[in-house]
Structures are given as C-alpha cells and as structure tokens.
Amino acid sequence: MSNTILIWGAGAVGGTLGAFMARAGEDVLLVDVVPEHVEAINAHGLTIEGPVESFTQPMRAVGPADLKGQFKTVILAVKALHTEAATQALLPHLALDGVVVSAQNGLNELTIGGIVGAERTIGCFVNFGADWLGPGRILLGNRGKVAIGELDGATTARIREIHRLFSLYEPDAELTANIWGYLWGKMGYGGMLFATALTPASMSDNFASAKHAAVFMALGREVMAVARARGVTPLGFNGFDPKAFMPGATEADALVSIRAMEEHNRHTAKTHSGVWRDIAVRKRKTEVDAQFGIIVGLAEDVGVKVPVTRKLIDLVHQVETGRPQGWDVLDELLTSCA
Ligand SMILES: NC(=O)C1=CN([C@@H]2O[C@H](COP(=O)(O)OP(=O)(O)OC[C@H]3O[C@@H](n4cnc5c(N)ncnc54)[C@H](OP(=O)(O)O)[C@@H]3O)[C@@H](O)[C@H]2O)C=CC1
Numbered sequence: 001m002s003n004t005i006l007i008w009g010a011g012a013v014g015g016t017l018g019a020f021m022a023r024a025g026e027d028v029l030l031v032d033v034v035p036e037h038v039e040a041i042n043a044h045g046l047t048i049e050g051p052v053e054s055f056t057q058p059m060r061a062v063g064p065a066d067l068k069g070q071f072k073t074v075i076l077a078v079k080a081l082h083t084e085a086a087t088q089a090l091l092p093h094l095a096l097d098g099v100v101v102s103a104q105n106g107l108n109e110l111t112i113g114g115i116v117g118a119e120r121t122i123g124c125f126v127n128f129g130a131d132w133l134g135p136g137r138i139l140l141g142n143r144g145k146v147a148i149g150e151l152d153g154a155t156t157a158r159i160r161e162i163h164r165l166f167s168l169y170e171p172d173a174e175l176t177a178n179i180w181g182y183l184w185g186k187m188g189y190g191g192m193l194f195a196t197a198l199t200p201a202s203m204s205d206n207f208a209s210a211k212h213a214a215v216f217m218a219l220g221r222e223v224m225a226v227a228r229a230r231g232v233t234p235l236g237f238n239g240f241d242p243k244a245f246m247p248g249a250t251e252a253d254a255l256v257s258i259r260a261m262e263e264h265n266r267h268t269a270k271t272h273s274g275v276w277r278d279i280a281v282r283k284r285k286t287e288v289d290a291q292f293g294i295i296v297g298l299a300e301d302v303g304v305k306v307p308v309t310r311k312l313i314d315l316v317h318q319v320e321t322g323r324p325q326g327w328d329v330l331d332e333l334l335t336s337c338a
Pocket residue numbers: 008009010011012013014031032033034037064077078079080082085086089103104105106126127128129130131132270274287
C-alpha cells in the first residue's frame with residue numbers, strides 16, 4: 001500500500017495543494033486528464049505564481065489510464081460536474097482503509113460517499129483563489145479559509161493527519177466538527193458567485209453594485225433557509241456571514257456582509273470566479289447543475305421555495321449557451337427578487 005498522496009484533478013486547486021505539500025516534503029502524485037498539463041509538469045515541474053508565493057516544484061504527474069497501485073489518501077479536486085466520473089475512475093486505486101478528500105465547491109461528499117462509501121469520504125472546504133493558466137502553470141491569487149472535517153464531526157486519527165497535510169498549504173487550516181456548516185456556507189456564497197458570473201465585471205465590482213444588492217441578499221436568504229430547514233448550522237468565512245441572511249436578520253445586516261465579501265475579493269489576483277472563467281475564458285460548461293443546481297431538489301424536499309435560485313440557474317444556462325455576459329442579465333435576475 002502506497003503512502004503517496006494522490007491529487008486527482010491537478011488544476012487550480014489540486015495543483016496548488018499538491019505543489020505546497022510536495023514542497024514541504026510529502027510524496028505527491030498528480031493525476032489529470034489534460035495530457036499537455038501532465039507532460040509539462042513531468043518535464044518542468046509545476047509553477048505556482050502570483051502575489052501569495054512564486055515557485056516551481058518538481059513533481060510527478062500521470063493520466064488516469066497510466067496510474068497503477070492503491071493509495072490511502074486521495075484529494076479530489078475536479079469540477080463538480082466531473083466528480084462522479086472521477087470518483088468511479090479512482091475507486092480501483094483507493095485502499096480499503098483509504099479516504100477521498102473533496103477539495104471542491106458544492107456537496108460533492110454526497111456523490112463521493114455514494115461511490116466509495118461515506119466511511120471513506122472526508123469533508124473539505126476551500127476558499128482560496130486560483131486559476132489554471134496553462135500547462136504546468138497556476139496562478140495563486142489569494143489565501144482564503146480552509147477547513148477539514150469528518151462527515152460525522154468525529155475527531156479521528158486520520159482527520160488529524162489530513163489536517164496536518166492541509167496545514168502544509170494553509171497554516172490556518174481548521175479542523176472542524178461541522179464541515180457541513182462550511183459546505184453550506186459556501187453554497188450560499190457560491191450562489192452569489194454564480195450571479196457575479198452573469199456580468200463581465202469582477203466579483204468585487206458585482207458585490208459593489210448597490211442596484212444589485214437585492215440579488216445577493218435574496219440568494220443568500222434562499223440558500224440559508226434551505227440549510228436551516230435541513231438542520232445544518234451554516235458557518236461564515238472571508239466576509240460571508242450566514243447569520244446576516246437568516247430569518248430575523250435585517251437588510252442592513254446583509255449589506256454589511258455583502259460589503260465584506262466585496263472587500264475580501266478586492267485583495268486577489270483572481271478577480272473573477274472559476275464559473276466566470278469557465279464561461280468567458282475556457283468557453284465551457286460550468287458546474288452550475290452539479291455544484292449549485294442540486295439546491296433546488298434539496299429545497300423541495302423540505303418545502304422551501306427558491307425562485308431566485310431557479311432563475312439564476314436558468315440564466316447561467318443561457319450565458320453558457322451563447323447569451324453574452326452583461327449587466328442586463330443580472331438586471332433580469334433582479335426582477336425575480338420580490
Ligand atoms: N479555482 C478556485 O479558486 C477554487 C475552486 N474551487 C472548486 O474546486 C474544484 C476544482 O476547481 P479548479 O481547481 O478551479 O478546476 P480546474 O479546472 O482548474 O482543475 C480541475 C482539473 O481536473 C481535470 N479533470 C477533469 N476531469 C477529470 C478526471 N475525471 N480525472 C482527472 N482529472 C480530471 C480538469 O481537466 P479539464 O480542464 O479538461 O476538465 C482540470 O485539469 C471545483 O469544484 C471548484 O469550484 C473551490 C475554491 C476555489
């Protein structure tokens with residue numbers, strides 16, 4: 001059994017985590033489906049650049065078909081729409097006592113757990129900003145909250161070890177007993193990020209638009225209402241304050257959090273979300289259905305109405321399929337806010 005850490009999906013998030021862990025002396029193997037990226041890493045190492053740190057880390061990378069052996073620690077960092085396929089592909093390589101850690105946005109732990117078993121799934125929340133720039137090159141735009149936790153909140157030996165690994169990247173990484181709280185918090189913030197991807201503007205310029213504050217407020221309130229109805233206590237991070245979007249909170253409370261999210265996103269070299277980048281730069285389908293769209297079914301289960309969320313998903317589909325990103329698209333979302 002290999003103690004090598006497998007990073008499955010070596011893009012912005014997986015590449016960053018892997019490079020820092022390898023630089024700290026861990027044995028890391030990257031797995032990715034982009035042959036040019038794999039070749040560049042093996043030939044020249046993986047370069048992390050930008051305002052946080054710049055270095056080139058010699059590393060090994062393989063395509064999934066060339067991987068051999070079984071591994072105890074797999075960090076999964078593919079986009080949510082690839083979670084199911086990637087988890088099926090990694091399954092034969094996962095040791096019986098191994099774990100898959102989801103370094104992703106969304107509730108991927110549910111999908112992963114359905115394939116490898118919940119007992120082999122570890123929850124993870126990442127909110128740093130990074131972009132895949134090209135083969136062998138990643139921009140690390142800013143630090144952000146990182147948390148790790150067992151799905152049932154237990155403090156186990158294995159979660160302490162995973163926490164140690166993530167601390168090699170982010171010294172302030174938290175070992176939490178409420179990982180679902182962070183994941184649902186990110187669902188709330190994530191919905192707002194999807195809304196910012198409807199326009200060409202940066203995340204912070206979207207959050208700064210007084211005209212559109214009602215959109216961010218409505219999305220935050222809908223997602224937090226679903227989380228609450230499902231018995232989750234959502235947690236805050238980097239400006240996102242779940243309490244500001246809970247029943248009883250005032251508009252002023254929500255505006256304080258929106259300003260704080262604007263401020264957080266003013267201090268990054270990654271000015272736009274990954275979703276925006278998928279649409280505007282990579283010209284590809286986003287994670288909207290797999291990462292965020294699942295809210296609709298989860299809301300129906302508990303009888304919560306999410307009209308603005310539904311409209312957002314529809315508009316993201318429109319910009320994915322040819323409608324130009326523009327403030328008019330966000331204006332249209334605004335009209336769906338009561
Ligand atoms: N980037 C960021 O700043 C942040 C991202 N996240 C989340 O992290 C997750 C990963 O995002 P990010 O790193 O940006 O994505 P990237 O697209 O940069 O990296 C994912 C990599 O995985 C590859 N891949 C796709 N399918 C497979 C597969 N089956 N097996 C192996 N590799 C595969 C992709 O190839 P291809 O490009 O061909 O699909 C790509 O190279 C997402 O859920 C995202 O929302 C969370 C916080 C911050």
